[in-house]
Amino acid sequence: MSVRRGAGRRPGPCAGSLSAGPSIRPRGTQGRLYNSAPRQNHLSTMIDAKLLRSDTQAVADRLARRGYVFDLDAYRGFEQRRKDLQVRTEQLQAERNAGSKRIGQAKAKGEDASPILADMDRIKTQLAENETQLGALQAEFDDFLARVPNPPHASVPDGKDEDDNVELRRWGEPKAIAAPRDHADLGEALGLMDFAAAAKLTGARFTLLRGGLARLHRALAQFMLDVHTQEHGYEELYVPYIVNATSLRGTGQLPKFGEDLFALQGEQDWRLIPTAEVPVTNLVRDEILAASELPKKWVAHTPCFRSEAGSAGRDTRGMIRQHQFEKVELVQFVRPHESDAALEELCGHAETILQKLELPYRKVILCGGDLGFAAARTYDLEVWLPSQGQYREISSCSNFRDFQARRIMARWRNPATGKPELLHTLNGSGLAVGRTLIAIMENFQQADGSIAIPNALRAYMGGLSSIT
RNA sequence: GGAGGGGUGGCUGAGUGGUCGAAAGCACCGGUCUUGAAAACCGGCGUGUCGAGAGGCACCCAGGGUUCGAAUCCCUGCCCCUCCGCCA
Numbered sequence A: 001m002s003v004r005r006g007a008g009r010r011p012g013p014c015a016g017s018l019s020a021g022p023s024i025r026p027r028g029t030q031g032r033l034y035n036s037a038p039r040q041n042h043l044s045t046m047i048d049a050k051l052l053r054s055d056t057q058a059v060a061d062r063l064a065r066r067g068y069v070f071d072l073d074a075y076r077g078f079e080q081r082r083k084d085l086q087v088r089t090e091q092l093q094a095e096r097n098a099g100s101k102r103i104g105q106a107k108a109k110g111e112d113a114s115p116i117l118a119d120m121d122r123i124k125t126q127l128a129e130n131e132t133q134l135g136a137l138q139a140e141f142d143d144f145l146a147r148v149p150n151p152p153h154a155s156v157p158d159g160k161d162e163d164d165n166v167e168l169r170r171w172g173e174p175k176a177i178a179a180p181r182d183h184a185d186l187g188e189a190l191g192l193m194d195f196a197a198a199a200k201l202t203g204a205r206f207t208l209l210r211g212g213l214a215r216l217h218r219a220l221a222q223f224m225l226d227v228h229t230q231e232h233g234y235e236e237l238y239v240p241y242i243v244n245a246t247s248l249r250g251t252g253q254l255p256k257f258g259e260d261l262f263a264l265q266g267e268q269d270w271r272l273i274p275t276a277e278v279p280v281t282n283l284v285r286d287e288i289l290a291a292s293e294l295p296k297k298w299v300a301h302t303p304c305f306r307s308e309a310g311s312a313g314r315d316t317r318g319m320i321r322q323h324q325f326e327k328v329e330l331v332q333f334v335r336p337h338e339s340d341a342a343l344e345e346l347c348g349h350a351e352t353i354l355q356k357l358e359l360p361y362r363k364v365i366l367c368g369g370d371l372g373f374a375a376a377r378t379y380d381l382e383v384w385l386p387s388q389g390q391y392r393e394i395s396s397c398s399n400f401r402d403f404q405a406r407r408i409m410a411r412w413r414n415p416a417t418g419k420p421e422l423l424h425t426l427n428g429s430g431l432a433v434g435r436t437l438i439a440i441m442e443n444f445q446q447a448d449g450s451i452a453i454p455n456a457l458r459a460y461m462g463g464l465s466s467i468t
Numbered sequence B: 001g002g003a004g005g006g007g008u009g010g011c012u013g014a015g016u017g018g019u020c021g022a023a024a025g026c027a028c029c030g031g032u033c034u035u036g037a038a039a040a041c042c043g044g045c046g047u048g049u050c051g052a053g054a055g056g057c058a059c060c061c062a063g064g065g066u067u068c069g070a071a072u073c074c075c076u077g078c079c080c081c082u083c084c085g086c087c088a
Helices: A049-054 A056-064 A072-108 A114-146 A183-190 A195-201 A211-230 A245-251 A277-282 A336-356 A403-408 A433-443 A455-461
Strands: A166-171 A235-237 A242-244 A270-272 A296-305 A324-334 A361-365 A377-385 A390-401 A411-414 A419-422 A424-432
Touching: A049 A056, A056 A072, A072 A114, A166 A336, A183 A211, A183 A433, A211 A235, A211 A296, A211 A324, A211 A336, A211 A424, A211 A433, A211 A455, A242 A245, A242 A277, A245 A270, A245 A277, A245 A403, A277 A296, A277 A324, A277 A403, A277 A424, A324 A336, A324 A433, A336 A361, A336 A377, A336 A390, A336 A424, A361 A390, A377 A433, A390 A403, A390 A433, A403 A424, A424 A433
Parallel strands: A235 A296
Antiparallel strands: A166 A361, A242 A270, A296 A324, A324 A424, A361 A377, A377 A390, A390 A424, A411 A419
């Protein structure tokens, strides 16, 4: 079995948007899950249980495309046992309810209710036993289902890992730079990027920026926000950077990827956000949006905190992989039939930033095997880094279809049916700010070690044309 | 941090042990009336799940408990509000 997930797969600045792990059921719901009231189980199952029941083999076939072996026998066994137990339990509940009603009526008339009470005793015992069994079975079943990833979209290419991703196109021509220096080298030489200082203050994987680079970093975030709000129609959000466990479970960071998160000490089970996806997506948790509000397009600029637990030794130089970085995140909630188009649009919004900044990049579609747990389809945008002579991930844009929405019960009222129906969710980085800074430094480096400022950014830099 | 008050359907808001999935009003949908609209009147109107259907089951912040039976009683947690204190 190879369940590959975003956060585990590539803990880059954008991978959080792909992450969503299998979930154990929420704490404290044991024994009450035989029914399906939304508040009681919506944080466990992500796969469409109905579709799975009606078209088991087809779902299994689709899952195989991402390298996930769906255990048909185990599934069918669970279904059979669950159904039997549930029917019996509900029959007993019906008996109990009817009996209780008769007792009430008898007492109201002043009759003797003791014959009925004796019978109730039997029912009560049997029912308790059935409920316990059903609760345990449901818990096991939910855990099984929660580990099933999102079936890939039909357009996703076959493949088992990163090497099988398909490049869709390239934009921009990498400049010929003789003996390109990397951003750490450039930044330190300018005296504006200080890893030693950050290490003194905190430790490894932090960066301190000064003067022009600190300003450029700020300018980038402002620029991205302005483009997305003014040209792409997103509403800007300011959100908490600390979230509770329920929110993290909603987007799938918990319980599977808990070690990638920084937890706060104290009485509350609070963590620092690994991506704005967590607060923004959870905003719609348990909500029913009006059709007139759709599509919902939100952009948020936040710091992101990641422990990078599984990445020891990877990208240790420079500020490619940090415990703290900033990101401008795009999130959309859309009507189901609009989500395919929305992914193209959202990815285009991220591309616009790269184009305006004149940064050469390529667009890649992830193959089935490289897809994050919750994603049905993902495009990665990779920016050219001259010092590495290769393209590196700077944005990851995914369509989750109804997978995340089911987990957080994000719905809309469909006027055609009058009923609440699941939304489709999408998100993507637009862009990772730290990596954009790096890309600008490396692509715009001058022979004398200074950094030219891309035209689009100069207004945000007080007219400055270069950092020296 | 101290004291008190609350969490019920899209909204307001009744309901303190039984026939309550839950009064009433508003909103919304359909109809009658009207040249049209409004008003008025009639009807409908939560979610999930199982079932071919009839209908069953579950859900009144969450979890646990008492009871033949819990929106209602008890315990725990979370959240909100008011006053005092502190504070950017």
